Every structure is written in structure tokens, then in C-alpha cells.
Amino acid sequence: MDLRDQKMVEIAAGYFELGMLEEAVAELDGLGRRKRLGVLTVWSAELRIANRWAEMLGITQILVKLYPEEPETWISLADATRHAKSVHEALMILRNAENVFPEDSHLKFQLGCYYCQTGDLGKARDSVRTAMKIHEVWAKIATHDEDLKLLWHEFRSRLNPPG
Secondary structure, three states, X not given: OOHHHXXXXXXXXXXXXXXXXXHXXXXXXXXXXXXXXXXXXXHHHHHHHOOOHHHHHHHHHHHXXXXXXXXXXXXXXXXXXXXXXXXXXXXXXXXXXXXXXXXXXXXXXXXXXXXXXXXXXXXXXXXXXXXXXXXXXXXXXXXXXXXXXXXHHHHHHHHOOOO
């Protein structure tokens, strides 16, 4: 990032810290599209780590509005919604996003997590298995993700078959 971009980010970060999200995002307008997405994603992650769910919800709504073509923005919005509002509302966000991104393994995995949290173990199992087929990394993650605790025995036995 050049000096001008750094200054823009510093000013925007000041707005961000004051909870002035719209002003912060407006300040970032001068950045390139990818750089702005990167800054907003980092801010969203910071809010997640701090369990500042209502604020994360605000920034993820902006992310989805600015970058609707990015599946990760929808996943972040669902995560914030889950914690700030309800898992059922978050599940609806992911189900709608699934229509646009049917092959996104992370989205499928998150759907599985949310289905499990709502007690729909069949859909949870199917979604996680689909994620595993798309990208094998989810097989290992599924054996430790707290949201999938009710299905750990199945995923663990699949990963380490008896024998």
C-alpha cells in the first residue's frame, strides 16, 4: 500500500473505532476494490474475535452490499447474524446464498453447522458431506467443529475407519 492509501486507511480506522461505519467505508472509497475488501474483511474479523456481534453485523451488511459476488461476505453476514440475532435467520442467509454459490465448500460446511445447531441432523450431515466432496479439508475440520458436536462420532469414524 502506498502512503496515500495508508493515510486513507488510518482515517477510516478512526471512524471505524468510533463506530461510524458508513463514514469509515466512505473514506475507503479511494482504495482499489480489492484493497477495500481486504480492509473491511480484517475489520470484520477483529469484531468477530472481540465478540462484538452487533457491530460485525453492521460491517458484514456493508460487505454484502458492496461485494455480493463474494461468498465469504455472505458467510460472514450469516455468522454475525447468528450471534447478534438467531441461528435461524443466519440459516436463511446461507440458504439464499447457496442458490448463488452452489459449489462453495465453505458455504456448504457452514450450512451443515447451522443445520446441526437447529437439530436437523440429516441436512447437517448432507451439507457437510457435500463440503467434504468439494474440498477434503472439511473432513478433518468436521471432527472438531463445536457446532457439529452431535455428529463428531460419524465424521471421526469416517476419517479413521475401524480396522
